[in-house]
Amino acid sequence: MAEAQPSATGTAARRAELRERLLAAGRAAIEAGGLHSLKARDLAAAVGCAVGAIYTVFADLDDMILGIGAGTLAQLERALEPQQAPQQAREEPVEELSRLARGYLDFARAHERLWRALFEHRLGGRAVPAWFLEDQNRLFTLIEAPLARLLPHEPAAARARLARTLFSAVHGVVSLGLEEKLAPTPAETLDAELDRLVRAVSAGLGAQSPGSCAGASSS
Amino acid sequence: MAEAQPSATGTAARRAELRERLLAAGRAAIEAGGLHSLKARDLAAAVGCAVGAIYTVFADLDDMILGIGAGTLAQLERALEPQQAPQQAREEPVEELSRLARGYLDFARAHERLWRALFEHRLGGRAVPAWFLEDQNRLFTLIEAPLARLLPHEPAAARARLARTLFSAVHGVVSLGLEEKLAPTPAETLDAELDRLVRAVSAGLGAQSPGSCAGASSS
DNA sequence: AAACGACTTGAACGCCGTTCAGTCCGTGCT
DNA sequence: AGCACGGACTGAACGGCGTTCAAGTCGTTT
Numbered sequence: 032m033a034e035a036q037p038s039a040t041g042t043a044a045r046r047a048e049l050r051e052r053l054l055a056a057g058r059a060a061i062e063a064g065g066l067h068s069l070k071a072r073d074l075a076a077a078v079g080c081a082v083g084a085i086y087t088v089f090a091d092l093d094d095m096i097l098g099i100g101a102g103t104l105a106q107l108e109r110a111l112e113p114q115q116a117p118q119q120a121r122e123e124p125v126e127e128l129s130r131l132a133r134g135y136l137d138f139a140r141a142h143e144r145l146w147r148a149l150f151e152h153r154l155g156g157r158a159v160p161a162w163f164l165e166d167q168n169r170l171f172t173l174i175e176a177p178l179a180r181l182l183p184h185e186p187a188a189a190r191a192r193l194a195r196t197l198f199s200a201v202h203g204v205v206s207l208g209l210e211e212k213l214a215p216t217p218a219e220t221l222d223a224e225l226d227r228l229v230r231a232v233s234a235g236l237g238a239q240s241p242g243s244c245a246g247a248s249s250s
Numbered sequence: 251m252a253e254a255q256p257s258a259t260g261t262a263a264r265r266a267e268l269r270e271r272l273l274a275a276g277r278a279a280i281e282a283g284g285l286h287s288l289k290a291r292d293l294a295a296a297v298g299c300a301v302g303a304i305y306t307v308f309a310d311l312d313d314m315i316l317g318i319g320a321g322t323l324a325q326l327e328r329a330l331e332p333q334q335a336p337q338q339a340r341e342e343p344v345e346e347l348s349r350l351a352r353g354y355l356d357f358a359r360a361h362e363r364l365w366r367a368l369f370e371h372r373l374g375g376r377a378v379p380a381w382f383l384e385d386q387n388r389l390f391t392l393i394e395a396p397l398a399r400l401l402p403h404e405p406a407a408a409r410a411r412l413a414r415t416l417f418s419a420v421h422g423v424v425s426l427g428l429e430e431k432l433a434p435t436p437a438e439t440l441d442a443e444l445d446r447l448v449r450a451v452s453a454g455l456g457a458q459s460p461g462s463c464a465g466a467s468s469s
Numbered sequence: 470a471a472a473c474g475a476c477t478t479g480a481a482c483g484c485c486g487t488t489c490a491g492t493c494c495g496t497g498c499t
Numbered sequence: 500a501g502c503a504c505g506g507a508c509t510g511a512a513c514g515g516c517g518t519t520c521a522a523g524t525c526g527t528t529t
Contacts, residue, residue, distance in 0.1 A: 042476075065372065071517060081478045083519075092517070150431075151370065153284065159431050167432060195432070196423055196443040203422015204415055212378050213386060213414070224415040231454030238453050239446070261495090261507075290486060300509045302488075311486070 050088040050098075052078045057099050058145060066148040069096070096152050097163060103145050104166040110138045111173055124177035125233040131173060132201045132229045136222065139205050150206070171195055182236060197232065204228060269307040269317075271297045276318050277364060285367040288315070315371050316382060322364050323385040329357045330392055343396035344452040350392060351420045351448045355441065358424050369425070390414055400456060416451065423447060 056077040060069050071092060075082045089095040111134045139146045174194040182190060207213055208221040216224070275296040279288050290311060294301045308314040330353045358365045393413040401409060426432055427440040435443070 045476095067372070070515090072515090075479095082517090083478060084476095086518070087477080151372070153286070153370070154431070155286075163431075164433055192435075192439060192443055193446075195426075195435070196447055199423040199426040200419035200447055201422070202426060203420070204418040207414075207418040207421060212373070212382075214383055216411075216414070220411060224411055227412075227458070228415055228419055228451065231458060232447065232450045233454065234457050235450030235452065235454030238457065239450060264507090289484090291484090301486090302509060303507090305487070306507075 046088055049078070049080065049084065053085060053088065053095065054098055054102065057095055058102065061099065061144050061148050062142070063144075065144050066096070066151050093152070093154055093157070096148065097154075097160065099145070100149050100152065101163065101166060103142070103149055104163075104170070106142070107135075107138050107146070108166075108169060108173075110134055111170070124181040125230060127177040128174070128181075128197070128233055129226055129229050131177075132225050133222070135201055136205050136208075136225055139209060140218075143209060171198060174198055181233060193236075200228065200232070201225065265307055268297070268299065268303065272304060272307065272314065273317055273321065276314055277321065280318065280363050280367050281361070282363075284363050285315070285370050312371070312373055312376070315367065316373075316379065318364070319368050319371065320382065320385060322361070322368055323382075323389070325361070326354075326357050326365070327385075327388060327392075329353055330389070343400040344449060346396040347393070347400075347416070347452055348445055348448050350396075351444055352441070354420055355424050355427075355444055358428060359437075362428060390417060393417055400452060412455075419447065419451070420444065 053074055056074050057069055059077070060073060069092060071082050071085055074085060085092075085095070089098070111131055171191070171194045174197055175190055178185075178190050178194055178197070182193075185193070204221075204225050208216045208224070272293055275293050276288055278296070279292060288311060290301050290304055293304060304311075304314070308317070330350055390410070390413045393416055394409055397404075397409050397413055397416070398406075401412075404412070423440075423444050427435045427443070
């Protein structure tokens with residue numbers, strides 16, 4: 032049982048390091064040319080190993096793409112989380128929702144190909160790993176917090192559904208807005224449209240719930 | 251000049267018929283197994299021609315996918331258009347927007363793989379054909395009509411942008427709602443969430459524009 | 470020193486989209 | 500009628516892909 036050795040040159044450690052280097056090379060490949068330019072031979076050449084070595088740390092390339100996606104999700108979460116120091120944001124839930132949407136748009140712009148790979152990737156029949164779903168749910172939780180303040184009388188389950196719906200709507204606007212297949216939207220226009228949508232939904236949701244009449248006037 | 255002959259067995263007519271049969275076979279392949287199961291050899295076998303014949307009517311498979319997409323867009327347009335007989339829908343723009351969103355969801359459900367192929371397909375650097383963009387714009391026009399009644403004081407250009415944004419939002423909810431990568435939403439829940447979103451946005455937009463206070467109360 | 474087993478390798482396999490030299494056949498001229 | 504021509508069609512072949520696995524390598528144990 033030599034595995035107790037925490038030495039840096041253990042067999043398991045070498046595999047872990049190879050895994051990380053492959054993930055980095057894969058991220059670089061996707062950033063450079065999109066998901067479809069992820070090639071096993073290129074990866075092997077980039078990290079200086081044999082093609083077969085890839086399959087000692089990943090079941091196949093799909094598995095590797097999932098691993099890259101996990102990293103992207105973590106990065107996205109970090110980009111959306113931190114802004115909790117100034118407590119003024121806590122006052123207006125709408126402002127926080129708007130900030131989250133804007134953060135999502137900025138992230139997608141900054142890492143478009145990596146971000147797109149999260150959704151382009153179709154897994155062929157296999158079930159999604161549980162940890163991947165959990166990573167997604169953490170994102171929805173970020174939305175649920177301001178939503179809870181916006182709709183305090185809403186049941187928690189309904190709010191969870193609503194958080195997903197809201198995310199999906201924002202994702203749609205960002206996804207098609209950055210798409211080149213539709214005539215592409217100018218940057219500031221997209222910013223404004225996304226913000227308008229978020230504020231409209233927020234106002235509309237507030238009006239739906241109790242008798243309140245969308246009290247938060249703009250500016 | 252034998253081309254003036256409208257005979258059914260002209261050379262050009264044969265090519266046109268081959269094109270149609272290939273498109274039909276391609277649609278069938280996508281419906282059976284998704285975009286990635288569109289194989290040149292399978293197509294050739296299905297229509298009983300040589301693989302090379304495919305490239306006499308399409309530049310490559312991407313070109314063919316674009317052709318299939320055109321058919322899907324036309325089908326989608328037909329599915330969303332017709333409901334103009336009863337004039338009661340003309341009264342409430344919100345109801346028409348809701349109907350359009352629901353129609354989009356139903357279409358996506360009924361032809362999920364064909365519909366997904368519209369967006370999954372990345373064209374490698376080539377520009378989108380103009381007719382494809384026009385087909386898309388016709389869809390947005392369907393949204394602009396009720397929007398014009400909902401926001402009569404909005405400039406036309408802003409309404410056009412808004413129509414795109416609205417479509418994108420609905421598309422996002424449908425796309426991620428039907429996705430299996432997120433824990434899939436039950437059918438009725440998705441129906442309800444989409445409807446809730448559309449009504450919330452409509453109410454919120456109405457509240458943004460003039461001083462009106464989302465007058466259309468539900469039920 | 471010898472034998473073993475775990476790890477790594479890269480040539481080979483099957484499948485893919487795409488091409489193009491060769492073949493075939495409808496057509497128009499003599 | 501015979502003939503030569505040119506475009507339409509064929510399918511074997513090409514380069515490239517993800518994935519596999521017999522063979523080789525090397526550290527460890529006996």
